[in-house]
Amino acid sequence: MSAFTGTARLTRLALRRDRVKLLVWALAVPGVTVAVAQSVAGLYGTEADRIGYATTSAASVVARAFNGPVSGPSLGSVVTAESYTMLALLAALLSTFAVVRHTRQNEETGRAELLGSAVVGRHAPLTAALLVTVAANLLSGALLALALVAVDLPVAGSFALGAAIAGIGVAFAAVAAVTAQLSGTARGANGMAAAFVGLAFLLRAAGDAWGTVTADGMRVVSAWPSWLSPFGWANQVKAFDGNRWPVLALTVGFALLAVGGAFVLTAHRDLGSGVLAVRRGPATAARGLLRPSGLAWRLQRGVVLGWTVGVVVMGLSMGSVGDEVDDLVGENEAASELIAQLGGSDRLIDAFLGTMMAMFALAVAGFAVQAVLRLRSEEAAGTLEGVLATAVSRPRWLLGHLLWAALGTVVLLALAGASTGVGYGLVSGDVLGETARLTVAGLVQAPAALVLAGLVVLLFGLLPRLSVALSWSVFLLCVLLGQLGALLELPQPVLNLSPFTHLPAVPAADPSGTPLVVLLAVAVALTGLGLAGFRRRDLSIG
Template sequence: MMGGNLTGTVRLTRLALRRDRIQLPLWILGTTVLSSTSYTAVREQFPTEADRVTALRTAVDAPAILMLRNAPTGTSDGDMMAFQILAFLAVLAGFMSTLAVVRHTRQNEETGRSELIGSMVVGRHASLTAAMIVTAGANLVLAALLALALIGNGLPAAGSVAFGLGVGAAGLTFAAIAAVAAQVSQGARAANGIAAAAIGAAYLVRGLGDAFGEVQPDGYTMTSAWPSWLSPIGWTTLVQPFAGNRWAVLVLPAVFFAALLGTAFALADRRDIGMGMLAARPGPARAAAGLLSPLGLAWRLQRGTLFGWAVAIGLFGVTIGSLAGTVEDAFAGNEGAARTIRELGGGGALSDAFFTAMLAMVGAMAAGYVVQAMLRLRSEEAGGRVEPVLATATGRLRWLGGHLVVAAFGAVALLLLAGVSAGLVAGLGNGDLGDRLVDLGAAALVQAAPALIMIGYVVLLFGLAPRLTVALAWLGYAVSLVFGQLGELLNLPQAVRDVSPFSHVPALPSADVTATPLVLLGVVAVALGAAGLILFRRRDLAL
C-alpha cells in the first residue's frame, strides 16, 4: 500500500529539481557567502580579546541586541560569528525550505498541475514526498557547504559541522511546518503565510529566551531562558557551535520533523486534491457594492493579511513604547551599551536612538507585508482568477493598480499604527504625550520609503518574469535586509550597502529629516512600478 502511495516519486523529484535549478542554488550559495563574510567581518571588527569582551558585555546588558542576535557563548572567532548571525541564517534556511515545499505541493494543486500529474500513474504521497526529498537535500547541501566554508576559514571542524547542522535542522523543521500548512490551507498564499508566521514566531520566542537569559559570572556569556527551548530557531542556537557543540539538542528538530511529516501524510490521506482541511467559508449570496471596482476587490482579498500584520505590529509598538522610561536607567552605568544603542540608532539622545533602531525593525516588517500583499497578484494570475476579471470592462492597469493602492495604504497604516502606539504608551509614561506622538509618528512614517520601493520591485518582477516573481521577490527582500540592516556588521563597502533602500532612511527621531533621500527613493519606487505596469500590459497571462 505504501509502495503504491509513493509511485512516481523519483520522476516528480527530478521535475522539482529542474524547477528549482535556479532558486535553491541562489538561496544556498547566498547563505554560505553571508556566513563567510560575517566571519571576515568579525575578525576585522574585533581583533583582540579585549574588544570582544567589551562588545559582549555591552550585548548582555542590551535586550534589544539579544533579540536581534542571540545569547553569546564565548569570545573565539566561531563564538563571535555564531553570536552575530546564527539565528539569522536559521531564518534564511526556514524561508528557503517553506517556499520550496509549498511551491511543489499546494501551488501545484492551485495551478492545476497536480490534476495533470495525477492523471498518470502517480501515488497519493508522491508529490509531498518529492517536495520533502528536494527540500531535505537542499538543507543537507547547505549544512555541508556552511561547514566546509568555516573549516576552510580555519575554524574548528567540530564547531563548523555543528554550525552547519544547526542551520540545516532549522530548515528541515520549517519544511515540515510548511508541509502541514499545505494540507491545512486551501491556497499557496495561505500556506506560505502560515509558514512565514511560524518563522516569525520562532524568531520572536527565541529572542525573548535570549533577552531574559541568565548572565554567567564572567559577565559576558549567557544561558538562554526556557522560551528558547520552545523555538526551532532557539534549538539552532542552543547547539552552541564552537562552545559546547551540544549534539544532543539536534534530537529535538529531528523528532519534531518526523512528527510533523507524519501528520502531513496523515492529513493528505483525508482530503481531496485542491481542497484544504480548513474549508473556505462561502460568501454571501449577493456581493457588496464595493466589489464592483478593482480597488474594492483588492481590499476584500487583502484585508485579512493586513489585519494580521496590524495585530503583530501594534503589539510591537506598545512593547517598545513601554520601554521608553527604562532605557536611560538601564544603560546609565554602561557607556559601552549606550554607545552601541546610539550606533544602531544613528546617534543623538539615548531614548531617541533606541526608538530609531526599533522603528527600523518596524520598517522591515512593513516591507515584508507589502511583499506578501503584492504577491497576491501572482497567485490570482496563476490560479486563473484574473481572466474572468479582465474579460469585463476592467483593464489590466486598473486591476493591478487596485492591489498596489491597497498595499501602499496598508504599509502606511501599519507604520502609523506602530508610531502612534509607541508614542501613546511612551508619552503617557513620561508625561510628554503630544511630543512623543508627533516624533514617533513621523519617525515611523519615513520608514514607508523602503516599503514603496519593494512594491515597485514586485510589480517590476510581475511584469517581467511572472513565474519567478515569488522567489525573486523574497530573495530581493532578504538581500535588502542583509545589506541595509547587517551591512555595517558585515563591514560591507558603502557602495554595496547603498543598494538597499533601508540604508537611505533618515534616522528619526535621532537626527533631523532630510528630504533628498526620501524624494530619490520615491522616484525609484515610481520608476520600478511604472516599468512593471508597462511590461504587464504587453505580456500574455501566465499560469
C-alpha cells in the same frame, strides 16, 4: 504500484523548477554569515570586548529574547548570537515555502491532478518536496559550516551551528508538510506554517528571557518554554560552547513525527481539498466586492493584519530597549561608532533609533513587494481573466491592488514609528513627544519602500514570468546593502543602488524634502512604465 512510485522523477522535477532559488538559498546563508563574522571580528576583536558583550547581553532581558542565550565570550559565540535569529527565521520560512509550493500549490493550480494521471503514488509528491527541502537545508548548513571554518572559527563549533540551522529548516519543512494537508489553499497552508514559526519564536524568546544567568555572568540557562520550540533546541546545541550534539535528536524526532502525521493525513483526504473544511461564504457578496479596490482589499487584508501585529510588537520591543543601548554598546568604541555611522548621529540613542527605523523600512518594503506581487499570483492562477471579462479595465484592476499596497506601506511605517516611540517613551518618560517624533521618522522611510513597489510593478508589466524572482532578488540586494554595506565598507556608488541609502537619518537628522520628493517621483515613474507595459502585453498564465 506503491504509494511512493514516481518519487525520483518528481524530485528531479522539483529540483529543475527550483534550481535557481535553491542555489541562491544555499549560497546566500553562508555568505551573509561570513560577512557578519568578519564584522564581529572587527567590533569585538579583543577578549575584553567579547567579555563585555557576553556580560551585558546576558544581563539584558531584551537581548536574550531577540538574540537568544549567550554562550560565553568566544568569537564564535558572539557570531552565533549576532546571526542566529536571522539564520533561524530564514531557514524556517524558506523551508515552509518550499514544501507548500511543491505540494498544496500544485494541487491548487491543477498540476498535481495532471501528474496524478500518470504512474504516481499517493505519497510521492509530498516525499519529493521533503527530499528537496531537506537536501537544500543540509547543503546550506554544510556550506555555512565550511564558510565559518574558512574564517578561522573552530571546526566543531562551525559544524554544530550549521547542523543546528539545518535542523531548524528540516523541522519546519515537516510542519509545512502537515499544514499543506490541513489547508485547502497554498495561502492558508503558508499562513498556518508562519503562525507556527511565530509561536515557536515566542516560546524560545520567553524561555530565554526567563532564563537565569550563570555565576560567571556570561552565559544563560534557558527556562522550560525554550525546550518546547525548534528554535530553542537549536540554541541548546551551544555551538562554540560545548557543542551538545545529542540535542539535535529532539529536532530529528519532531520532524519524523510530523512527517508521519502528514503521510497519515494525505491518505485520508481527497486530492485538491484539505482536511479542514472550507468555511462557506455568504450567499451574496458585499457591495464593496463589486469594485476592484474592494476585491483587492479582501485579498490583501489578511497580509496587512499579520504585518500590523508583527510591526507593532517589534516596535514596542525595540523602543523599550532604548534605555539599555548605552549599557549594551556604550563601552565598546567600535560598536558605538558603527551604530553612529548607521544611524547618522553621535548621540547613541538617536543613532540607535535611526537604525531601527532603517530596519523597519527594509522589513516593510518586504510587505510592499509581497502585496504588489499579488498581481502576478492573480494572473498566474487565471483568476484575472474572469475579472477582466467584465467592465473592469486593466489599469483600474492594477491600481486597485496598488492602492492597498501603497496605503499599507505608509500605515505600517507610521505604526512602526509610533509603536517604537511608545516603547521608548514609556522608559524615557515622554510618551507623547517620542511617539510623535518617531512617527514622523517612520513616515520618512515610505518613499524608498514605494520605489521598490514601483519597481515590482515595472517588472510585472514587462517581465511577468520573471517578476517574482527578480523582485525578491532586488529586495534581498537592498537588505544586504542596508545591513552589511557599512560593515563591509562598500564604495558609495554601490550603496547608492539602494533607494534606502538616500533617506535622511531621522530622528538623528532633520528630514530633508528633496530626496523624499525625488524618490516619490521615481516610484510614480516606475509605476507608470509598469502600467503601460501591462496594458500592451498578453496575459501570462502559470
